[in-house]
Amino acid sequence: MLAYEKVDFHVHYLTPTYKEYLHKQYGAFPDGFPTPAWDLESQLKFMSEMNIKYALLGMSSPDFCHHNQAETKLLVEKNNDEISELLKGYRDNLGYMAALPLPNIEDTLSEIDRTLQHGAKGFSVCTHADGIYLGQPELDPIIGKLNEKEAIVAIHPAQPSSIPGNVCEGLPIPAMEFLFDTTRTVVNMSKNNIFQRFPKIKWIVPHAGSFLPVLSDRIQVFFDYYDNRPNIFNDLKHVYYDIAGFAEPKLLEMLLRVAPVDHILYGSDFPHTPAESCKILATSLEGTQKLNHQEKLKIFSENASQIQIAGEE
Numbered sequence: 057m058l059a060y061e062k063v064d065f066h067v068h069y070l071t072p073t074y075k076e077y078l079h080k081q082y083g084a085f086p087d088g089f090p091t092p093a094w095d096l097e098s099q100l101k102f103m104s105e106m107n108i109k110y111a112l113l114g115m116s117s118p119d120f121c122h123h124n125q126a127e128t129k130l131l132v133e134k135n136n137d138e139i140s141e142l143l144k145g146y147r148d149n150l151g152y153m154a155a156l157p158l159p160n161i162e163d164t165l166s167e168i169d170r171t172l173q174h175g176a177k178g179f180s181v182c183t184h185a186d187g188i189y190l191g192q193p194e195l196d197p198i199i200g201k202l203n204e205k206e207a208i209v210a211i212h213p214a215q216p217s218s219i220p221g222n223v224c225e226g227l228p229i230p231a232m233e234f235l236f237d238t239t240r241t242v243v244n245m246s247k248n249n250i251f252q253r254f255p256k257i258k259w260i261v262p263h264a265g266s267f268l269p270v271l272s273d274r275i276q277v278f279f280d281y282y283d284n285r286p287n288i289f290n291d292l293k294h295v296y297y298d299i300a301g302f303a304e305p306k307l308l309e310m311l312l313r314v315a316p317v318d319h320i321l322y323g324s325d326f327p328h329t330p331a332e333s334c335k336i337l338a339t340s341l342e343g344t345q346k347l348n349h350q351e352k353l354k355i356f357s358e359n360a361s362q363i364q365i366a367g368e369e
């Protein structure tokens with residue numbers, strides 16, 4: 057067993073409704089990547105093997121938005137009801153983040169209230185829905201509601217709304233485009249002062265911040281020309297980060313330059329990352345020389361107390 061007890065902030069559930077939706081809309085390879093198998097038994101087995109005491113399950117990409125408002129609303133509600141029912145009796149070890157029927161404002165506001173009443177710990181949102189990116193002004197009523205609820209909101213990358221042709225063809229979307237879209241989205245949110253205007257939301261940025269730590273100096277030079285003077289350095293200190301994926305040997309070092317250790321969270325990316333690969337990645341993190349023992353304790357479990365998830369209903 058791995059040495060450090062963990063709280064997992066980047067781990068996915070796949071309800072029957074979601075699996076059916078993916079197959080119907082995208083076939084066997086949504087985002088150019090096969091849909092993994094997942095059930096409660098495999099999740100609990102994985103947690104035992106990984107020394108994970110609590111997992112906050114969220115949605116992956118693609119989301120449910122597919123240009124049909126009524127159907128999106130129905131699918132999201134079914135998905136959220138299924139995961140809520142599945143986790144009954146396991147709430148001490150498992151929580152879930154609900155899907156939202158973005159970009160529809162009225163339906164999303166209603167689903168925020170409904171799912172919180174049914175035990176959701178927060179919300180999973182993709183970088184954009186139908187091409188409307190987080191940070192765009194038309195989503196302000198939703199962001200305002202999430203701020204009012206002091207919600208946990210985990211951002212998950214998606215296939216960008218537009219991808220250049222005739223380059224990197226055949227490369228699965230998660231390999232590169234996911235990191236681009238996360239970076240693009242958080243910069244858009246910072247540019248439009250989302251983190252300053254709605255400071256009570258606990259945003260979780262995936263994959264060690266993607267390219268944000270590397271590009272932040274360059275971005276701020278351009279931000280300084282804006283009248284509203286966004287400050288990406290302050291924003292990057294404000295949000296939380298999971299370190300799912302390949303945080304070592306490079307990304308973690310860059311993240312530590314822009315984010316406090318108190319805002320870094322463990323993430324496995326199971327089941328989209330197979331269990332054996334998760335073990336290898338976690339072993340690398342546990343053994344890294346970039347963190348001391350106390351910092352590892354914070355990242356693997358102690359920082360979860362700031363998010364306030366475990367044991368709440």
